[in-house]
Amino acid sequence: MSRNTALAAMLTLPLVVAACGTPQERCISQNTSEYRTVSRLLAEVEGNLARGYAWEERQVVRDYLTQCRSYRYDWDGRAIYGYEPCWRDYVDIERYRVPIDPAAEQRKRDNLAARQAVLAERAASAVQACRAAFPEEQG
Template identity: 35%
Template structure:
């Protein structure tokens, strides 16, 4: 078993434990604001695409490198390992379509923010701070 493959499950458990540290109120508020957060992310991405004149497509690409593996009976030895990197590729956009998309997203934002505020109020009622 490699050191990296040994640490991945531990890291995953640690992330799970950290996310479990959020209070019920914090989780409720995050859920209440999820649509607004998504709209804000999409608005930002669309504005960047329009400013650049193109979108960026991201792909995770595997690659092989020489690593060090450990075995209790034979010790350390060189072995192939797989890593991953993000590859960004420019993609043409239809500017009028992106502008229309941006307008639609901005129109949806205000009602989503109002709904999120109402949901947050319900969160505070359901999970009062004691």
């Protein structure tokens, strides 16, 4: 898959996912996305503080030995197909520890917790509005 095809697939995936679900679920999902993002970030910061370090990821190119299709010609000029060992590259994701500044992480946690409290009220009212606008049958 080419890079442009992969990028196009990644950009259209949220549209496909957004088309799934009931109208009520889509409404709730759209109106609570910021709250969910802040909650995820808060959980990450609290995990960093509990561990004493953060996790980062980087891409590393590695290679592995595999079998590649090859051909050669015999004395009569006919191609003979076969396999021979060859090296191939692949991209691996590597996680590593990163030191944190505990004071900065605590300030970040406090700011995210305050933002989450504000967004929680908005999210709760949005959920109620979505349920009122798109009632679902209980079955």
